Amino acid sequence: MKITVHSSKVVKPAAYAGVDAAATTTVIPLTAFDLISYDNYVSSIHAFHPPSPTNAALEDALSRVLAVYREWAGRLCVDPSGRRRGILLNDAGVRFVEASSDAAFESVVMPRRGRITPEVRSLHPRAASGGGAAAAEDEELLLLQVTRFACGSLVVGYTMHHAVGDGFAAGQFMAAWGQTARGVPIDPVPVHDRTSFFLPRSPPRVEFDHRASEFRHRDDVDNDNHHAAELKDEQVVIQSRASGNGTKQQHHHRPYSTAQCLVAHIWRCMTKARGVNGGRATTLHLAVNGRPRMSGPRLIRGAVARVDNAYFRSFIDFRLVSTYRPNRSFYRCSYD
Template identity: 40%
Template sequence: MKITVQSSKVLKPAYDGSVPSVATNLATPLTMFDKVTYAENVNGVCFFHPPVPSKSSLETGFVKALAAYREWAGRLGVDANGDPCILLNDAGATLVEATADVALSSISPLEQTPDLQSLCQSGGGDNGEEVMVVQITRFACGSFAVANTLHHLVGDGHGMCRFLMAWGNATRGATVDRIPVYDRASIFKPRNPPRVDFEHRGVEFTKPRPEQKARIINRVNCSDTVVVHRVHFTPEMLSELKSQGSAGAARPYSTLQCVAAHLWRCITMARRLDGNMITKLKIPVSGRERMHHPPVPEEYTGNVVLWAQPTTTVRELVASPLRHIVEIVSQEVARINENYFRSFIDFASSGVVEEEGLVPTAALAKAATDRSAAIFVSNMKGVPLYELDFGTGQPLFLFTRSYPPVDGFVFIMPNLSSDGGMDVQVGLFARAMDIFKDYCYSLTTANAKL
């Protein structure tokens, strides 16, 4: 597949006559939730039915959406106090238009391969570069792809999706209401007096150790390749997992928790780890649904995510029935409630992080070696990308990814499957992938060995 870039331009927000003037010297500080997320770009690609919208309608819709969501037209920087922030300078975002010399069907099924990297631009976010780059690729058959590269410090999956949907609406000619740029710091004020009721050292924050720095070097020098496999769970597989995971429970556990527990176990077995090792599953929990006093504004763009971190030994994980693993996951997810979110806000606002030289654990997450026992889940299932529409209906298919792919990173995708199933993208070292597939699709651990 050959991708040819036809044009690339930085587009700035276009305000209509209802906005007489917009200040471009403002800044909104990053919150504690922004600071503890992954400080990197996130890529996603959505594929659509033909025909491709016109160049003018795409550009017009894009600048209208930027006017509604100004943060995506800004830049990362520091404010007058030297604190990290988003500069609301309306510097713009890059829109790339390209063509592919093949039909979309020729690259199906769509797996994460280096060839598909050409559908995405590398993006910026550092050194004054844009925090969003998007690429429209027209295929020879008339289908098209919309690829986005957005910086995670600016927003979570919910915030990213809202911009993309606004762009789709504006491209179709629908009205896009301007969303206020919230003073991020004011939304997450600490309590008076503050109450740190939970431990946040070693959870959201940690103090780097020398061996963690060595892991970064080891990972760079590792000769094995990380590959990505898309697992499709059919409705029958999901039903069986939910039945196994909820056996004996007072009420059924969620499908998501059962799938996450199954993947945790299968990946751990594929890695052939020592039974005494501690293994951890990091699964995101959104504060949008949990914080009510006060609630988070629905249209808020920034990050509002913490992580549940169910933990056990490799031996217990492998030897226990699925229902026990699901119970561990469920209890930990339930623990990350409003009280936990408020405790985190109070801790992060107390000055302890700066005094003790703590750093976000997310900053070290991708430094894991091939012997790491951690698994990181990115749950996109609740992000309504299936509503994205540029005039030809919902996406045919989509994927999100970390590039280059990272061992142990799992993406649970929004439901676009026509059969009602679920798609999950799993990144593993190549030597472990075939073993993982055997366990994952068999839905059993009868032959598990440590």
């Protein structure tokens, strides 16, 4: 399969397309959660059957949706105080790449056993600093590529910096772009206030041991034994209580989701495969979405249930108050 790139351009928010990027100096500080999360780029691809909008229509819709999602067209920076990283709302724009393939989409070799194929890598743009590196101050936070196949299928691939949004936010942005292309109102409308929602309490109250949860000593990381395991081509179907009975239930009777059951199953299998004896404790780290709080089965459910509003507020106090000082002896764990 051959991918031919026809154009690569910067698309700016519609209302700011003629504005000098350097003339805008508003900075949105990164939140306590942004600061400990992935400091690099993540990628995803989305495939669509024909028919699909033209590239010109997608570019126009992108420009208009960026007027609502201005952070995505900004750049990473350090705030005027020089103490905190943030997003500069300079409307510098996002990268928009147009490409095509001489093959049918069915010929693309999808990832197998965790291996990303060269074909898949060519379907999303690569950041100038590299997919796994932090962004330079003048580098786009969002890069998009639209690839049209001979069969009429369309693939939209994106590469975005995790500081501008997590997977949930990326999904909302993509949906908003699609809604704009169809000429329907954006729903839901994004909330841009990253400041007032995540202020430390007065007085601060660090109620939980965040150094033991969100952070680890570098010595512990260096001494870890990492084992790679290859999964066989078998489909594991976990049913049980994963789907529930379809009726509304009380919170403590909520059915287990498929994802939660799968995580518990994998955790158990990995522990057995590594030969961990019964007297040793193992730990599973979960990325908890703070929007609608997650729940899980038994051990997982109990651990996540404790991550409530008080826990998130405690972490904000821990991360942002003056008594906290990050140092090189701690390893950053990534959370969404």
